[in-house]
Amino acid sequence: MPTATLSAESSKFKLPFRRSTVQAPAGKQLPPMLSGGVPGLGHALEMRGDPTRVIRRGRAEHGDVFAMRMPAGNYTVVMTGHEAQEKFFRLRDEEVSQREVYKLTIPVFGKGIAYDAEPHIMREQLGFFHAALRESRLRTYCEGFVEEAERMFGSWGDEGVANMLEVGNEVTLYTSSRSLLGPRFRDNLSEEFAELYTDLEAGMNLVAFFAPHLPLPAMRRRDRARAKMVALITKIVAERRASGERCEDVLQTLMESKYKDGRSLTEDEITGLILTIMFAGHHTSGVTFSWIALLLARHPQVMRELKQEQREVVGDREQLTLDELRKMSKLEWTIKEALRLYPPIILVARRALKDISFRDFHIPAGSMLMASPAVGQRIPEIFANPHSFDPARFGPDREEDRKSPYGHIAFGAGRHRCMGMVFAQLQLRALWSHLLRNFDFELVDPHYSVDYTNLIAAPSQPCRVRYRRV
Ligand code: HEM
Numbered sequence: 217m218p219t220a221t222l223s224a225e226s227s228k229f230k231l232p233f234r235r236s237t238v239q240a241p242a243g244k245q246l247p248p249m250l251s252g253g254v255p256g257l258g259h260a261l262e263m264r265g266d267p268t269r270v271i272r273r274g275r276a277e278h279g280d281v282f283a284m285r286m287p288a289g290n291y292t293v294v295m296t297g298h299e300a301q302e303k304f305f306r307l308r309d310e311e312v313s314q315r316e317v318y319k320l321t322i323p324v325f326g327k328g329i330a331y332d333a334e335p336h337i338m339r340e341q342l343g344f345f346h347a348a349l350r351e352s353r354l355r356t357y358c359e360g361f362v363e364e365a366e367r368m369f370g371s372w373g374d375e376g377v378a379n380m381l382e383v384g385n386e387v388t389l390y391t392s393s394r395s396l397l398g399p400r401f402r403d404n405l406s407e408e409f410a411e412l413y414t415d416l417e418a419g420m421n422l423v424a425f426f427a428p429h430l431p432l433p434a435m436r437r438r439d440r441a442r443a444k445m446v447a448l449i450t451k452i453v454a455e456r457r458a459s460g461e462r463c464e465d466v467l468q469t470l471m472e473s474k475y476k477d478g479r480s481l482t483e484d485e486i487t488g489l490i491l492t493i494m495f496a497g498h499h500t501s502g503v504t505f506s507w508i509a510l511l512l513a514r515h516p517q518v519m520r521e522l523k524q525e526q527r528e529v530v531g532d533r534e535q536l537t538l539d540e541l542r543k544m545s546k547l548e549w550t551i552k553e554a555l556r557l558y559p560p561i562i563l564v565a566r567r568a569l570k571d572i573s574f575r576d577f578h579i580p581a582g583s584m585l586m587a588s589p590a591v592g593q594r595i596p597e598i599f600a601n602p603h604s605f606d607p608a609r610f611g612p613d614r615e616e617d618r619k620s621p622y623g624h625i626a627f628g629a630g631r632h633r634c635m636g637m638v639f640a641q642l643q644l645r646a647l648w649s650h651l652l653r654n655f656d657f658e659l660v661d662p663h664y665s666v667d668y669t670n671l672i673a674a675p676s677q678p679c680r681v682r683y684r685r686v
Pocket residue numbers: 217314342345493496497498500501504555559560561564565625626627628629631632633634635636637639640
């Protein structure tokens with residue numbers, strides 16, 4: 217799901233929403249305003265470079281809750297810290313809307329799909345994903361993850377240098393396309409598909425947040441790409457229907473799903489939902505794959521412990537299954553720790569549909585609310601030594617995440633928590649299980665930083681490690 221920023225397109229709350237026009241009721245106060253900002257643009261310019269720095273600054277100035285100004289009168293309240301994050305993620309759909317802030321997805325996912333659908337329809341659509349991600353399906357997807365790892369890393373030489381961001385994005389494109397559209401589609405993955413996907417992706421940019429329909433070349437390419445994508449997926453659906461073939465993939469679930477009123481999904485809806493789940497799960501997983509590479513190469517002791525776990529869990533078994541993947545606890549904690557330090561989605565947002573009260577703060581209807589996995593997960597009251605890489609913090613004797621259930625929010629939390637969390641964990645475990653059993657890694661470049669230019673925060677380039685087959 218997308219990182220959020222402010223959309224000037226918000227339909228219901230288009231009115232310039234100025235703090236000076238709103239009064240807090242007696243005994244309450246409006247959240248304190250962050251210092252700085254410029255007339256007209258508010259704090260938007262400062263948010264452009266490294267949004268986490270602005271949020272850290274706000275937190276240092278005012279604590280768990282503070283306000284920022286954004287263009288078009290958008291008044292934004294940022295909530296960090298355990299209690300404020302809990303409040304944010306427990307807000308009900310009647311109180312806050314995602315639809316109002318994730319409008320840039322509409323031209324890609326399609327009209328009437330996900331965030332563009334009425335909330336009750338979106339709930340039904342997300343329900344189709346539940347069915348596609350159920351336990352029995354996960355077994356099939358895991359077989360695919362293991363096979364893809366063997367195919368990709370089996371072709372590596374004895375030693376070399378790999379750009380792990382590129383590798384992560386490529387291997388997760390194979391795993392996702394296979395789980396979504398079936399092994400045959402993955403085997404014939406065409407350049408056309410990759411190009412269409414790139415064009416769709418390029419249309420989900422910061423400009424699109426503010427004005428998704430500006431007549432810019434990137435937006436025109438995005439719209440053309442979507443039309444071709446619908447044609448491509450419609451063809452697969454038609455072929456599958458004609459042959460009577462049934463596959464263990466997300467497409468099959470969507471083809472067989474029905475809304476509560478008995479209506480089947482149209483081809484446009486099927487494509488839209490495939491794109492929704494693809495965009496939710498592909499880069500987020502690819503980027504996390506690359507952070508794990510950098511963190512392990514920098515922390516050889518953790519890598520040694522993980523290799524030992526591989527020997528204990530896998531031994532000389534040839535077939536790795538879901539059950540073995542589930543036993544890799546240390547690898548699970550490592551993935552969780554990578555996601556804590558470097559969450560791909562650094563901000564999530566909602567629009568307040570009603571006045572909201574938190575402590576003695578009054579957050580008026582129409583405000584934008586934001587929580588930040590990137591800042592919230594590095595708060596020392598929640599995680600000890602928050603900037604250090606320490607996967608054992610999730611182990612049975614420490615369980616820092618359980619002590620603070622709204623502390624680890626890389627997958628969101630509450631009613632809109634990521635539906636692909638288990639899928640993503642298992643996929644990353646399968647890929648890294650293969651790599652840990654077959655390779656040693658070293659850093660090539662001593663320093664790495666976060667690149668915030670795209671919606672999904674990734675390691676800056678070049679993101680290289682040296683690998684050596686063991
Ligand atoms: C490391 C990988 C991933 C990360 C970090 C991640 C992160 C997130 C976050 C933060 C949200 C909540 C957004 C919000 O509250 O506004 C979310 C929602 C969602 N994610 Fe993921 N995600 C990942 C992988 C996946 C995968 C692999 C899939 C599908 C197979 C997926 C499907 C979804 C869906 C459908 C939602 C919407 C849930 C709802 O609104 O009820 N995600 N994800």
